[in-house]
Each structure stands twice: as C-alpha cells, then as structure tokens.
Amino acid sequence: MLELDRIDVHYAKNHVLKGVSLNIREGEVVSLVGSNAAGKTTTLRTIMGLKACTAGTIRFAGASLEGQATDQRVAGGIVLVPEGRQVFPRFTVSENLLMGAYHRRDRNRLDDDLDKAYAMFPRLAERRGQKAGSMSGGEQQMLAIARGLLSRPRCLLLDEPTLGLAPRIVDEISLTIRKLAEQGLTVLLAEQNAGMALAVADRAYVLETGRVSLEGTGAELAGNEAVRRNYLDN
C-alpha cells in the first residue's frame, strides 16, 4: 500500500537517508526501529511531503506521491501522528479532535466519529473540555493518536508514540495499535523502543544511520542476535 523506493534525503550537505526502501502492505503493522538520529522522523516527514527527497520515489495505493503537497497526501489517507505529540495547546480536547477532521468532506457531521474516539480513549472523554496544553504527556499522546484517527487514515504513521511515557501507558498504546490493526488499519510505527515496536509489529525494518540494515517479521528481528545486542538488551 505504501512503498518507498530508494529514497535519499539531505539536510543541506548532510546525507540523512541513503537509499531507504520500505514496503508496507495493506492491513499490516510495520515498525521502523532505530536509535537516535537514525532517520526515522525524516522518513515519516518525507512520506508526508514535509521534507523533499533528493532521489527515489514514494508510492501510495499504486500512485506516485511526487508533486503532492502535504494536504493532498492527508486527503489521500496518509496521516502522521508526529513526534512530540504536537497537539494544539490552546484548543480543548474536542477542538483538537475536530481539527483532525479538517480535511474531510463530512467534517460537519462528526458526532459518531467523536463518540468512537471517546469510547476508545475514555480518559479523553472525561477531559473533552480541557485545554490540551494542560494535559499530561500520556494524555496528550492519546489525544494526538485520536486526532490522527479523526483524519480517517488509510495508513497511519506514528512517530515515537511511547517516548517518555510510563510503562503502563506504553502498554496501553501497544494495545491501541493492535486494536486498530484488527480493524484493518495499516500502520507504520517509528520507535526507539524496539521491544515494544517489535512486539506489536507484523514486520519491521531496522534503520541505521540512514540505511535499512535488517528486515523481517517482528518475531524474527526480536530473536536476531545483533538486534538483541544493540536494541533490546540494556
């Protein structure tokens, strides 16, 4: 469904992605594992058109994304829940969720979608009138994911949704991702937390300083000697 074919990305002269190829099939949860500065965020931003690639092609549902601005990619169904949550701090929870539906044609009839989001994240339901900026990190992460779902994604990109969160919340987020997968959503998850990322993933890629060094099923990689040494054992 989403294919990256030998993507190169530069920040000025800094060659950050070097021929990255990924293939995410419909209905799969794919993880992109890598340490700090490996290029995970850059990969996701490039998929969204927030950053231009210098070589390679990205295809979504069979069509090239070349020349498409971010809003067109969102309208096409690719949705990114960005690193660091990036909720709108002065909007309430419900206003944040509404913004998620901004690009939708049916954005004035969202009652059902909001009910679904609140059912999935009961903590947000209790706080629907609270300003997002005053919520805890975990709550903001839930909100960012819920807002992303309001965008009605066909393929959801998640950038480090567990960063800095307590183990209990990490489990909650893993569970959420599995639930979404069961409903048929395609997910690409970028994570430093390899343990969590490999556990929820059908397949995974390991990204090392801008190159894919390994790929396989979540279980294969979790059992791989190099992965265990570099990403799993502390």
Next chain:
Amino acid sequence: MLQLVVGQLLNGVIVGTLYAIIALGVTLTFGITGIVNFALGAFMMLGAYFTWYFSDGLGIPYPLAVVLATLAIALVGLVADQVLFRFTRNNLINGLIVSIGLISVIVAIVLMVWTTTPQNMHYVLPGVFRVGGVIVPKMKAVVFGVLLLVILFTYAALTRTWAGRAAYAYAQNPEAAALMGVRTKVLQAGVAAYSAALAGLGGGLYASLYSITPEIGAGYILKGVEAAILAGIGSVMGSFAGGIIIGVAEGVGSIFLPSAYNDAYGLVFLVLILLFKPAGLFAVSSR
C-alpha cells in the same frame, strides 16, 4: 471640566477603535506569517485616499466607496504578500525591511498623485447625538459601531468557522496544522489579504472624520503595534481593548499634559503595563 474629560474619553474610544482595527491586522499577520507588517499603516492611508477619491472624485455613494476601497486594499495586501512578504515568512528583520521599503513606495506614489495638500471629504453624515451634556457626532458613533461589528465578526469567524479554526491552529503549531490538511500557503495569503482589508476599512472610515495626508499611516501603525503588544500578541478581543486603552490614554492625557506629546502617552502606558505584565494584558497562555 467633567464634560471635557468625558468628551475626550469618547474621542479616545473612537480613535482607539481605529487603532484596534490596525492592531487586529498586526496580530493576525504576526500569528500566521511571523512578521510585523508595518505597511498596514500605509494600507490604511491608501484606503482613506481611495475612499475619498471614489466618493468625492467619482461620485460613488460613501458606503459603497468604503466597500470598494476595502476590497482594493485587500488586493493590494494580497499582491504585496505574494510579491514581497512571501519571502520574509518568520523573519522579523526582513519583514521590517520590506515593510519600510513598501511604505516609502506607497507614500511616494500617493505624494505624486495627490500631493501633500490635506484632503477633506464632504460631510458624510452631519449632525450630533446629545447624551446628557456630551456631544457625539453621529458619524463618529457610526465609525465606532462598524469597527466594533467587524472586530466581533472576526472573533466569531476565528472561533466558529473551519477557516478560522485552521488559522488559530496554524498560529499554535504550523506543522501540526499542515498535518491536518490545512493548505498553509493559501491560509497565509488569505490572512495577509484580510489584515490589509481591515486596515483599508479603517482608512475608509477615518476619511469621513479627519483630514487625509500621506503621513497618517505612520501614527496609526505605531499605535496599532502598541495596542497589539499591550494586549498580548494573538488576542483578538485584546487588540480591541488595547486600541481603546491607548486611544483613551491619549485623549485624557492631552487634557492634563501638553498635547504636543500626545504620541508619547500611549507609549508610556505601554511600558508601564509591560513592566507588570510582560506578556501583555490579555496574553493567551499556552498552558
């Protein structure tokens, strides 16, 4: 004495709403494009000239002349944004330099076409209201009413329409807004044009009250920026209050203090307020 104070208070309120409409443009432009557009004062001046010319020159009825001038200034603002300010996004210094250049160009053109002679429009709406012992010219009341309505309309649009919410979202987090599918370039151009239209409208209404010269923009942009800072950049209703506070400070200040230093009173007030509330009176906290 009391009558004088009340009279100046009312005058201050009316001039203050003119400051407020400029301040609103300043605050919106800053929130969305990251620069302070000092040329909004020149747009206001141009709006005054256009209105005067449409009305007294071409014989178009005044209300229609104001509408036409407002639209024309929106277009000027849009063109200036696409040709110049587009390249100064989030760069205060470059924005300032481009603003100053644009102001000189606009002032030079106006001087060439209409000279330095102050222009006075015909009396659009003669007559006064008497409330107690206080006299309020009808036109001043109309100007106040129209500007107040436009400010309230803007507030409602920002909070209740999708385009407004997109603008407010963008001001909080540009990249997140883009990720929601907001067309950020269109939004920036739209806000630049809307801010210019506000200034043009302010100029068009100004024209019915006071003499028009090529210099009027300078004072108004100064007060507009002061009002925006006073209020705390980013607050719509704050811009309104900020404008009125500065207008009243000037009006009342000029009774007790030499009016030659009129421009300074608002500034002194601004500094005093910022000493106690550095983020501005109505600053919207992000927490």
